[in-house]
Amino acid sequence: MIRNAPLAHPSALSLAQLSARAREIFRHIVDSYLASGDPVGSRNLARLLPMTLSPASVRNVMQDLEELGLIYAPHTSAGRLPTELGLRFFVDSMLQIGDVEENERARIAAEVEAASKDHDFPGVLAEATSLLSGLTRVAGVVVASKDNVRLKQIDFVRLEPERALVILVADDGSVENRVIPVARDLPASALTQAANYLNARVSGRTIAEARENIEGSRRAAQMELDELAARIVEAGLATWAGAMGESRQLIVRGQAHLLEDLTAAVDLERVRLLFADLETKTEVIDLLERAEQGEGVRIFIGSENKLFSLSGSSMIAAPLRDSERRIIGALGVIGPTRINYARIVPMVDYTARVVARVIGG
Structure with a gap:
């Protein structure tokens, strides 16, 4: 299970803080984790890197990454894995999002549209969730919007x-x-x-x-x-500036007279x-109003995932909106932290947009 990071939120870090070799080593550690879940050591990294570095040099860089809270050793003398902070940093700053393949787009559109002919809104959501689960090989999740959430x-x-x-x-x-x-x-x-x-x-x-x-x-x-x-205007002490509907201001005249009239002052x-x-x-x-209309796929990693309280999971979800652009729910998937973010993020986004189009008429 991926470990909590010892440091602050990833927004405190930036790519500029990492050298080119540190970025490359960190990327390989994360890629290895996403592919197999296994830690990777300095000797293997030295063979994988496109640059020539000795295992000792790789270990020095790994030490720097560990001090930043981006990676950790699951046990003594082991290789390294990304922390939750490291994985969040990778997703926010280094992840290269792919695109949904044409055959998958066609399947998603066809199945969601077919579901809309036989089911009501909850039924369409259920079908879309099952479809996403099958395509991504992780659990689908749908959340209906609750108007009474405080x-x-x-x-x-x-x-x-x-x-x-x-x-x-x-x-x-x-x-x-x-x-x-x-x-x-x-x-x-x-x-x-x-x-x-x-x-x-x-x-x-x-x-x-x-x-x-x-x-x-x-x-x-x-x-x-x-x-x-x-x-005040009736008293002849000020005038309005600006037309109706525009930014207006009160232009004050005869300030000395105002001082004499305590009520006016x-x-x-x-x-x-x-x-x-x-x-x-x-x-x-x-x-x-902008918050009600916020856009974008949300990615919750590990302990960020408050909805399920599963520190070893990630959730990727996109908002569903009605024809008036109001959020009426969210559609997504939940799986292990080492899911294929590059493939799943655009798939969740595309499925949510198809569902929104279908239910919006």
Whole structure:
């Protein structure tokens, strides 16, 4: 069984930290594990590598990889195996995803479409799951979306300038990761503020309920803002700038007069606070909507697989959506950590897309 890594999350590592020889040695260790499950030693690695290295040099590099938490020795004087951290790092940074073969695409499409003529939605899912299991030689799994899943925590992690990872932790301990698009100019602090704002309000609510609650609060704040602003504008102390539906701001005139009118000054400060509050709520609602629509196949390795609590397994799943793009379930497979990720990831993705197309009409 693959061992837990002693170090932090793989996002703390990058390919740039590994030399070319370290990457090559690490790749061969993982490839050997995925092919046979057996540890590989320095002498065998020295013979397999495309570069000329002595077993002693290979051992030195393996020591470095072990200190990074990417590999470990199952017992004294043995070869090395990847840790969970190492396998996650390989999948995220080094895995070369293949494509679904044409004959497999045709079979998947034909069988799913045939199932849709004889079965309702659960029946189509059952057939698709059996099909995936047969093609991948591991267990198929389907999860129906539960509208009443209550959230415990939500976090946002910037992955790239225009992509972020949403981490949704449910009350039942299950964890789901969704990749969402974000504006390139959205500061990292905005993601942190959104997470803090949500975690103070989201506990015990579904994501839809949280969004509805914040939207209701935003509408109330907007009404209050409109009333206050109208009062200040009517008094001739300020004017609105910007057309309806666009970003608006209050242009203040006669600030000295405002200072003389305590009520107007208090109103203006409240307007300023409401503007800030509305901006926060709008950003949070936008992030929640994106989280509901996050794309991509999810890969859970070892102890990351909270749904089944099997540290020796991996799960690969893709979301299923209805015609309105709402997530209604997930389709995938579960198997040993040394499953063929390069082949299975695109197969799960393609099957989920075919199912979504069929049930969406």
